[in-house]
Amino acid sequence: xxxxxxxxxxxxxxxxxxxxxxxxxxxxxxxxxxxxxxxxxxxxxxxxxxxxxxxxxxxxxxxxxxxxxxxxxxxxxxxxxxxxxxxxxxxxxxxxxxxxxxxxxxxxxxxxxxxxxxxxxxxxxxxxxxxxxxxxxxxxxxxxxxxxxxxxxxxxxxxxxxxxxxxxxxxxxxxxxxxxxxxxxxxxxxxxxxxxxxxxxxxxxxxxxxxxxxxxxxxxxxxxx
Amino acid sequence: xxxxxxxxxxxxxxxxxxxxxxxxxxxxxxxxxxxxxxxxxxxxxxxxxxxxxxxxxxxxxxxxxxxxxxxxxxxxxxxxxxxxxxxxxxxxxxxxxxxxxxxxxxxxxxxxxxxxxxxxxxxxxxxxxxxxxxxxxxxxxxxxxxxxxxxxxxxxxxxxxxxxxxxxxxxxxxxxxxxxxxxxxxxxxxxxxxxxxxxxxxxxxxxxxxxxxxxxxxxxxxxxxxxxxxxxxxxxxxxxxxxxxxxxxxxxxxxxxxxxxxxxxxxxxxxxxxxxxxxxxxxxxxxxxxxxxxxxxxxxxxxxxxxxxxxxxxxxxxxxxxxxxxxxxxxxxxxxxxxxxxxxxxxxxxxxxxxxxxxxxxxxxxxxxxxxxxxxxxxxxxxxxxxxxxxxxxxxxxxxxxxxxxxxxxxxxxxxxxxxxxxxxxxxx
Numbered sequence: 001x002x003x004x005x006x007x008x009x010x011x012x013x014x015x016x017x018x019x020x021x022x023x024x025x026x027x028x029x030x031x032x033x034x035x036x037x038x039x040x041x042x043x044x045x046x047x048x049x050x051x052x053x054x055x056x057x058x059x060x061x062x063x064x065x066x067x068x069x070x071x072x073x074x075x076x077x078x079x080x081x082x083x084x085x086x087x088x089x090x091x092x093x094x095x096x097x098x099x100x101x102x103x104x105x106x107x108x109x110x111x112x113x114x115x116x117x118x119x120x121x122x123x124x125x126x127x128x129x130x131x132x133x134x135x136x137x138x139x140x141x142x143x144x145x146x147x148x149x150x151x152x153x154x155x156x157x158x159x160x161x162x163x164x165x166x167x168x169x170x171x172x173x174x175x176x177x178x179x180x181x182x183x184x185x186x187x188x189x190x191x192x193x194x195x196x197x198x199x200x201x202x203x204x205x206x207x208x209x210x211x212x213x214x215x216x217x218x219x220x221x222x223x224x225x
Numbered sequence: 226x227x228x229x230x231x232x233x234x235x236x237x238x239x240x241x242x243x244x245x246x247x248x249x250x251x252x253x254x255x256x257x258x259x260x261x262x263x264x265x266x267x268x269x270x271x272x273x274x275x276x277x278x279x280x281x282x283x284x285x286x287x288x289x290x291x292x293x294x295x296x297x298x299x300x301x302x303x304x305x306x307x308x309x310x311x312x313x314x315x316x317x318x319x320x321x322x323x324x325x326x327x328x329x330x331x332x333x334x335x336x337x338x339x340x341x342x343x344x345x346x347x348x349x350x351x352x353x354x355x356x357x358x359x360x361x362x363x364x365x366x367x368x369x370x371x372x373x374x375x376x377x378x379x380x381x382x383x384x385x386x387x388x389x390x391x392x393x394x395x396x397x398x399x400x401x402x403x404x405x406x407x408x409x410x411x412x413x414x415x416x417x418x419x420x421x422x423x424x425x426x427x428x429x430x431x432x433x434x435x436x437x438x439x440x441x442x443x444x445x446x447x448x449x450x451x452x453x454x455x456x457x458x459x460x461x462x463x464x465x466x467x468x469x470x471x472x473x474x475x476x477x478x479x480x481x482x483x484x485x486x487x488x489x490x491x492x493x494x495x496x497x498x499x500x501x502x503x504x505x506x507x508x509x510x511x512x513x514x515x516x517x518x519x520x521x522x523x524x525x526x527x528x529x530x531x532x533x534x535x536x537x538x539x540x541x542x543x544x545x546x547x548x549x550x551x552x553x554x555x556x557x558x559x560x561x562x563x564x565x566x567x568x569x570x571x572x573x574x575x576x577x578x579x580x581x582x583x584x585x586x587x588x589x590x591x592x593x594x595x596x597x598x599x600x601x602x603x604x605x606x607x608x609x610x611x612x613x614x615x616x617x618x619x620x621x622x623x624x625x626x627x628x629x630x631x632x633x634x635x636x637x638x639x640x641x642x643x644x645x646x647x648x649x650x651x652x653x654x
Contacts, residue, residue, distance in 0.1 A: 102456050215473065
């Protein structure tokens, strides 16, 4: 997957590049609007991660440039402004998704992958992880081709893990992915624990491997082996 | 008490006191003068009688030409030259009463014989005079005080007019609106000085407030990026395979703190946005439905705490409010009521067209009831950022809804009163 990251904050840019590369993506970088426009002229990207507040103009202009070319690039907006209007303008003008700073890296990866899936297969694809197969738009999972139903949260959780396999996901990032603004409800970590327990049981009871590893109270990891 | 009444009160008190003292003094002086006049008059009469008597050999054929009562009684022998002048009382057969008299008596030799001569003078006229004087004085006093009162009112109103105008300007001064107060020039120098100083002061307050607001806003915005960087670096770090559990523990603490900071930041930005009136477009919302929708989102948290949900919602309550603000309000209040509930506790929501009441079980607060809406007041809840209820209060202020908190029967109760103009009939909606 080829990604263009447009972000004027060097350090954040470096972090994103490292993390996305670690998730098996190829990354190009641009720190301003001009660079970004040049880059999209020169090559095609699967997805652009776009900061709106750029030193030489609004990132929304890049989306307009992109529309002139007829291609399949997804856009995930990254913005420090959490206002609804910004979000709506961004989505109306052709962005696929929107995350607010400060965001969790695995969340960004999950969004990019989801945008990519929607764009390339119209959502009709499957995610395969060894003996597991998940259909993103249905709350279903196959273990060794055996159909198993999942609850909504289990399904969201599994997709999040599969988008970030072999990465440590902090509990906070999982909570925010599942519950958004309500992630800070005092006992949501217990829910994560019980969802993970149920998910693990559904996989192992049906002959799947125990992929879900707990990482010392920091979070969880969905391993590749 | 009003300024006019205070000055009037003092003026009237002083005027009354002065009038009382001066009338007492005046009456005393008049009475005293009169009294002396009577005595002098009697002594003069005595001289007249002496003169007339000394021309006589005996008392036969004496005809006195003074109108008062004279008694002449013969004495054995002449004893003294002393003249006695005393006030006494005497029965008056005409009035059939005892009345005050002044008596002057002396002894005089007429020819060879001694006589005691006594003059009587009625005093009651002087008392009538006294009360007459007092009454007149009282009338004068009432006149003066009434004039004083009305004149003072009239003058004061004229003179203090710029002051009252400035006062009403201050009363309507609202920092949030960012308007300046315009003071009118007056002919009184002190008021002009006051107005100038007030203008300076309010301008400074407005400027400081604006600066503070911008500072909070910029600060929250500018910290977002460093926070995002710190978090991203920590997330990268946590991916490392080489970390032991102790190192992971440190990273976790750092991550937790970054999360707290960023939550705080988000809340502060939200508060600033509400203050900056960025949520000003209101539309009619069905609050009954909105509450149900929000409760759905909290379903899991309600059931996990095994809360007893008691809903008492009047259907189709339409409120004119900004949708974002309504979401912020309900979401904060409900999460608050769930988070700080006890296990198996009660969550009760009552909605009528005039008020929304959300109550939850819980131990009493360690902070004063009305401090609950202040920023960063969080009682003994160390995990909380302490801005949720400040945001709720800000939203209510912004929508001119009244919110208050009470603790009754082991329950925390938040009541929001909807102002009449915000409640909309179903047909209109």
